[in-house]
Amino acid sequence: MLFRRLTRSLEESLAKLARLNEEAASGRRINRPSDDATGMGRAIAFRLAIDSAEQYRRNIDQAAGFLAYVESALGSASDALVRAKELALQGATGTASADSRAALAKEARQLAEQLAAIAGSRFGDRYVFSGFRTDMPPFDQAYAYAGDDGIVNVPIDRGVLLPLNVPGSTAFGLSQEREETVTISGGRIVHYLPASGGGVAVEIRAADDATVLDRFGFDNAMQLAALLAGALEGNDSARIEALVKPLGGAVSHVNDVRAEMGGRRTRLDDQAKRQDDGAFAAREALSRTEDADMAEVASGIARADAALEALRLSSARIMSQSLLDFLD
């Protein structure tokens, strides 16, 4: 009876020591679900939080790269349009001659092509301004929009989507909200009207504001630049003058779109920080839940070891004596 009790005590002592050893070896206090079932459940949740934050961070970084590229493209477009407006102003002055206008026309032509090239920018193998039709250029030879208005949304947090792209029709498209008029040289009056399919319709009228001298229209900045080049080539001073205002409007519009891209990037920066903070907090929580306190484990092992030794000593004592030792 005594022996069985002693062996059981020894077994229990050894089991306790073995458990502490396991904690020391793995560095974790939860080595199987039964060690702390709810703790292990929480550990799974924390791991998910850490990995999710990393994934969202990855999405954010990719999106940020894309947006930076778009922003820079729009910046170049804005510069080109500013230059185009300068050309228009130069060409519109009374001192300009057919020859000087011809020179300006060449540059204006180049600007139009440059704008088309910018509109056809590619990030990797995607046309960035084509909406969902990322496999084809957004504008055709006639500068008509060939893409669609699909918005690519990217998840940057749980339940949060960020629109990534801007379709070419929005970025470079131009429109007129309500009719505006401008008086140009010679008392002529220019009317800017919203066109029926979007876009802008322009009418240049004589000073009587009734006789229509010229009519043209445009949907987007490329067409606008092409019109300027055409007007300069054709030495059409009225048209050149009439194009000054829309060119200014185009610059503001592109800058507005660019600012919105910038705004999205700021949002991404904030999100990135949030994800990093979230991941950090989750890592801390995971460590607190899972990790063994090594100091405590070490002292626990020392204690258990000492207890085991004492137990063995006393067992040896008890087991080795009986009455028979004392009878002759």
Add this chain to the structure above:
Amino acid sequence: MSLAGLFSIGRQAMAANQTALAATGHNIANANTEGYSRKEAILEVAGPVVPVSGGFLGTGVTVAAIRRRYDRFIQQQLFGQQARHGGSLALEEALGQVELLFNEAETFGLSEPLRRFFFAWHNVAVDPQDIAQRAELLRVSDDLVSVARRKEEDLTAAVDRAGTEITGAAERANGIAQEIARLNAKIVEIEAGGTAEAGDYRDARDKLLSELAGLVEVDYYEDRTGAVTVTAGMRTLVAGDTAWALSVRSGPGGEVGVFLDGADVTGRIAGGRIGGLLAARAEIEEGPLASLRRLMASLVKEVNLLHRQGIGLDGSTGLDFFTGPALSVGDFSAGADVTHVTIADLSLLSPDEYELSFDGAGNYTVRNMRTGGMAASGAYSPGVPIVFDGIEVAVSGAPAAGDRFVVSPLEDAIRNLSVAISDARRVAAASSVAGLPGDNANAVRIAQLADATVGALDGASFSGYFEGLVTRVGLAARRAADTRRFDEALLSEIEQRRESVSGVSLDEEAANLVRYQRAFEAAARLVKVTDDLLETVLGL
């Protein structure tokens, strides 16, 4: 009293003390024999009481009985605790193995592949044209499927192992029952007609009963002839010199049944190793195995529903991402057959099992086995499809009353699972029309499934549901371990109490040796003295 009487007293005393020494020696020899109860020679004044000058005197000492030091109440408690301990030990062992499958602290768990699956959809959403990301998605999905299948295999293996052990334990129990029957015969024979106990045989029988109780919870009682009747699950296992046999049979649905003499006692065995193993099987099947299958079935359903609505890079649409879910049918009928079973409407499918039963009067009812609710009912017509919760079943033949089928989208949910798409271009990331490589809307929707609460999973997300599964496994294993520790401590205590009554203490036996030796020597002395007296008288 005459001198002859004196001789008689001395002689008898020597014999009695010799017997007492024999008992002491027997105890010492069996000091370490398990299940041994110490024997005591009970000395009694020998009759007749005779008149001597001055009064009356008895005529020496005799051994009245060899008593077995034994407390049958403690013994009864011991058998009961053996059964409980046997059961809780078996349960702890089985659940301890199973919980290692869900040790998510290591990297071979399921939660990581599940996460990676959804993250791969994120990567496709961020750049839907990138073939490399799509290929990676397919690879990660294959990984998820293979880990899920491995987990299921391991779980079913654990269930099968428990079943095999039940068979082994039943065989051992049958052997023990036969031994008990043989001992019954011997004990009855020896004890017939007298009052003496066949102590050592009873010890042996108790030891067997103890081992039997550890295997299967038993009830027993002793009758007047000294034989013990043993019952298990309220049916007789041993009576007199006859033993019946336990047998183990598997049913069509993989269930294990324990039968005693042909009668099904499975439901009535709660203790012993067999009881513990039966409980372990149920715990594993209804716990992690069912939950795992439910998780994967729901995942397949939700992903497929969304994927079918999407469009691939090659313009394909309406495609499933995963194969299945496969429906299985358990046939518990005699007169009818299921001719076909399909999923008619995936969006209505519930990851629950259904029981289709017939009342013999031409009507059928379909019951959801998890909620207990009725899913459909009506008049049966051979070949006419029975529709419920997105499933369509056609039955032919003549079903009798009580015939039933179990239709389950869970049984084969993982076994036959695989990724249905092999061409990366067919991953349906787009959602509007074909030919738009930049369209990522469907990929976003599937990626966001990771956060969705799923009604069929009690409103948890996929990851959350798995978390619950692991927690429950851990709690069950912990409970089993704690119960076993408690039962073991209690068993140890009862054993100690038994030892204190029936156990041999070498110190005590050593003292007895001295005691009886001295008494024997004194008795021998008496004989010598009486011999001298006789000589003196003869020499007169």
